[in-house]
Amino acid sequence: MTRRIKLLICSILFIINVQRLDAVSRSSGIGLKMSYWNITNHPTRIATSNFGRHASVDISGFGAWIHFSSRAHLNWFFEFQIGAIGGTHMAVEDYVAGTTEVSALVPILLGMRYDMMSSRIPGYIQPYINGGGGPYWISSIKTRGAIELNEQEIVSYNQFGIYAGGGANILLTDWLGLNFNITYHFVDLKFEEEFSGLEFGLGLNFMWGRRSEIFEIKDVQLIVSDIYPAYYQFYNTYPIALVRVKNIAGYPIEVNLRSRLANYSERPSISGYKRIENGKSIDIPVTLIFGSMIQEISTHESAVLDIEVEARVGKSHIKTLSAPITIHNKNAWNGDIDKLNYFITPDEPDILKVSRELSKNLNEYENNPLLHFKQAVYIFDYLNSSGITYHKDPNILFYEDDRVQYALETMQIGSGDCDDLVVLYSSFLESLGIKTAFVEVQDPNKEIAHLYLIFDTDIQPEQGRLISSNEKKYIIREKGNGVKTIWIPLETTLISAGFEEAWKVGAVQYLRDGIIENGIRDGWVKIIHVQ
């Protein structure tokens, strides 16, 4: 009873252990095995008759093999094996006369092995089929003798043959497997040849090297090598990189991708399992999830993007890769005009508080089409009276990016360049519900681009003369619902010169660059709505 329990526990432990093993064959292996192969065409036996006057001993064929294998491609392996099989037949008659036949067979074989379902089976059994060929060295010694007579015949020759069979490796550990096989040897390429026959083998296989792969990472295309904290939310959906994964398993697999930026991602971004058909490749986008700590970076830093690709077939197969990434400081801007939106902070409590306090002074315009226009003038005058002025960006050594201040920072510092002042004024206007847009001028004849603002007065074109008799001072733009309204261009760097002057300069710029010089049509004057 106790012995049975021990056996049961051992069996369970064995199964648990081998279930953890990865059945994917490693790249190389060497094995030793014992085999049974009837090369004498006699069954193995000891026989006597007539009270011992006649006796015979037959050993039909036993031997040993040593074999070596190495991966050729995927689940295909080259194999080389050399064996030594011996068999004998001894017979004695009348106690004195007898014959002895000893046969020896030494096959030196080269072949191929194919591991079937190597990566689909999560457990320990690794079946395979194999085949090949090579020389079979055959040696036979026949002795016939009596008291005075003794004859001996020695025959030795080579014959070419082939073999085919199959077997399985039962993995005991990560590097050791129990191997058994059944192989049919066609010596002299004949089924009926004297030495042709089935061979049964049992042995141990020692393995090392890499496992076969079920997927390949064909390409990693880094789309974003620079992270700008100001628009960190953008990277939640916009791919940082594309990883091309190819299925080489021989059957469909599912692949999941996890990515994170060391020290800056609160948790990994997960692509979800994606099915890849056999032999096909797919591009999996790499996204990142950032925590709020990224917005506290004051100088640019280096970080490592870690990507983990996991294929789920029975057990997980994981590959990891990494790429260096630069994280810029919280005020950095790469110059993409559509990203400037991320610096606008209309819901910043201090901005909301100031703009709404100022707006209270315009209650008389509550039901007047001039409300937005008057609010814009009021805010501009407030910024003017706060002493906000234009000032160029600082020179930061060995650093090329543009620098944009958030509205509150500009209020605290008291100055900024064109993008800082556009962000400042836009934040205030947007906090009052006034739509704004950036006008970016990248005149091909000038080295530095310029930026100013337009805002929606919500005044309809027919009412344009309420604010100006010169229609060249404003722009008519159509909203999504088809309603046209008047937008006013403002040169925000002229905060200190007052609203009227900033408007005039903005209008002339728009007219000259955008219309007369065809900047809008040719694309070097761009209008980007703050949304």
Add this chain to the structure above:
Amino acid sequence: MKKLSLFLLLNLLFVNRSLTAIQVTILKINGEVQIRKGVEETWIRAREGMILEDIDSIMTGVGSSAELSLTGHTLFRLASNAMLDVTDLRDITEQELFLYIMEQKLKKIEPASSKTKLRIGNVSVVHGESQSNGQIDPADQHPDFWIQEKNGAIALYEQDYLTNSIVKIYKTLEIYPNIQDCGEMHLYLGKSFEALHKKGQAIESYMIAMQKSQTPTCDIDIRNVVAREADLALKRLDAK
């Protein structure tokens, strides 16, 4: 090869910017003629020999006229009660006109970016619309300004600035979308398109002119002229 062809086509379409710059000299003044510099609010009396820049404007009073020299040689006559921006006289090729019209049509299409743009949260409808704003007070409207713009467009048409005339009419209609012109502007739009052999756009414009001429508040004389001319044009273009 395709890319090269596209590049050459774009180069042909978008002529060098310096070629589009224009300078206007006032040669002769008859009656009350005023000019406005750039984006200034006030009009000032014009004098013969004055040079206008490309952002300036010129306006003639009722019964007045002006003769202009464009970039030193071409003569242009601005008739009574008309207004013209110097930019209205710049070279506009048919391809540029086509692009302009396409741009006007594209403006009516909601940009796709608003649908694909990153949004925080999942708000189906944004609430908070005010009920107070948006209505036009009739007192704020100035129905007469468009007449000068229209007369400027007619002057352009009559002196074979066909593409310029079309652009000016479109711009005027953009600023004054609800004017009661009895279809006169669309009639000239149709005439300009017809002269440019743009049959489809001409027929479309004439039809709108015909429709607008039926407005009950229209002056009977203008109504008859517009309706008759539009009808004849539609017959001429086999649209009836």
